[in-house]
Amino acid sequence: MGLRTFKGGVHPYDGKELSKSKPVKELLPQGELVFPLSQHIGAPATPIVEVGDAVLRGQKIAEAGGFVSSPIFSSVSGTVKAIEPRRVAVGDMVTSIVIESDGNMIETGFIEHEDISALSNEEIINLIKEAGVVGMGGAGFPTHVKLSPKEPEKIEYIIANCAECEPYLTSDYRRMVEEPEKLVEGMRIVLQLFPSAKGVFGIEDNKQDCIDRLTELTKNESRMSVQPLMTKYPQGGERQLIHAVTGRDINAKMLPADAGCIVDNVETLVAIYNGVRFGRPLMNRTFTVTGDAVSDPRNFSICIGTNYSELLEAASGLAHPAKKLISGGPMMGFALFDTNIPTTKTTSALLCLTEDEASKYETTACINCGRCVEACPEQLVPSKLADFAERGLKGDFEKWYGLECVECGSCSFGCPARRHLAQSIKTMKKQILADKRKK
């Protein structure tokens, strides 16, 4: 199959060579771990432990707070120290369960299922829900909800998002290199839920070794295939990925299921496999600590809840003074003002940069060059939208399809006048969506 892609997009410096060749290393957390009750889209989880309780690794510590929600599990054995608001990567204070690890990592029992094909769809979805699986690419949408579309028979594609288009990140890459079998098994489980669907692994062509390996692994799987994708940001955006793989387009008001698609990221599929096959809830994830300021950029398998400071220490700390620390990738990640925050189900990287390009340059006048239009994967006109946003023109903003913005940041990246286009557009989008909810 040839390379496929979408229209628009940009080519930022990819920085993956810093950590690409570093095998995933298990990292045992020390001291205190923090589990925010809201690390997914939907209702926050409800704590079911109390301060002073002893907990085991894998024990449920918070129950899903509704259908669109997800339970949370302790990733260590130890004692509940506090239930209190703590700062999370996006900057909010979120009520969290704080657990002091005893360092022994004693696990609670898990129920294995040798023969997954004997399980019913309801059983599988329940196992996924009870394993606390959410979209681990960043959005954190509860996976059991995603796998329960209104018309399951209309799902034709299960797309594994193996694009990893964010620069610097290599956690998905390492998963694919080291444990591609688990990814394939995760896909097999999801395909069992949707008998009329095909499974497609969409991988950018800068990861040729993963393309080869997965092609080899799936050569006898009649329902699975590998689709090489052009290396371009944001190839791993849900709408862009669906377009590249299937040629179908969805807009902001549609779900992937409306186009007959379900998209799951690499980590999520592995978590589905661990949850269904071994009954092991989501306790660990792969995580990249990288950037030109880091002494020893590398990939870790971390216990969710581990503090960022500890991860930075594990990468031998900073070699150069960092001007900017980012949770996630440089295009859509969140800038941190402090490393004293916990990792969650959806955090994939800590990026430490010696240069802050976002504030380094002075913004000058827009010259109407149209680079933002060329870059926009949604075919919007970001310079106009940012103007409308800055002048508070909500009507014009909507008329020029501002609400379709996927917030990928390609416009700001390419702008020669160094305007903060994405920032203005995102802010306006939030205001309009808030207005709509009020009505």
Next chain:
Amino acid sequence: MSNLLNVTSSPHVRAKDDTQRIMLYVVISLLPATFFGIFNFGYKALILVLVSVLSCVASEYVFDRVVNKKSTIGDLSAVVTGLLLALNLPSSLPWWMAVLGSVFAIVVVKCLFGGLGQNFMNPALGGRVFLVLSFTGAMTDFSDYKGFADTFSGATPLATLKAGGSVDTMRMLIGNIPGTIGETSVIALLIGAVFLLLMGVIDLRIPGSYILTFAVFTLLFGGHGLDMNFLIAELCGGGLILGAFFMATDYVTSPITPMGKILFGICLGLLTGIFRYFGASAEGVSYAIIFSNLLVPLIEKITIPRAFGIVRETKGGEK
């Protein structure tokens, strides 16, 4: 709190190209035509180029000082304006007229409307048209041209054509003909245009639709039927190539929407054709471009691109 970490909204990285670098690319792309002009017309052309560029930059500097704005000459856009204006002047023009044109272009057309990015009309063309209307004789006097070897009648190729004469299209490609400093050599201009295309500064939407529309218009209404010699002469002459690739593509005064760019090019082609074949003058590129500049807001309004995944039925911000 850790010490002085920057917190900003994503994205946290930026591409290398900035406004200054883009303007520099445009200046570089105009150099082949500039050097050919100086070679073709001699030291007077060189003086006009220097005078125009310097007075454009100086006008912007002084204006910024007078209105207490931070100086914006560093973005090099005034250099581009000065160079383009010079390329649109006949080499025999008195230097002080070039100064007047530059001041008009920068101060009246650009700075009074808010500076770079806010002007609604191409500053260089605004300056040129100001000079054509003010000093018509000096601006349309091309008798200065002596030619390389043989002598050449003083009229420009298009004027010759309009009067019913015939022209040598090979000379028009090379550029050893009378005309403004930068418009004569199609080859030198195209070298610059290819450079701009390769550097991603411009795309073919505007020049392509402009030239194509004008070619079709010429075949239909030019009065010479399928005479290819006439068509090529019309395409090469009158600053059409200079206008199509370097002035119609001016970011600020052309539409930002992809469809709008094509519509803009079609407008340019039609207007140039009308001005040339039905008007009194043999030329029309400058007027076509500044007229179309005025249509840009309207063109953008009717060419709002449909966002990804929006189907035609639900067009417009429904709900």
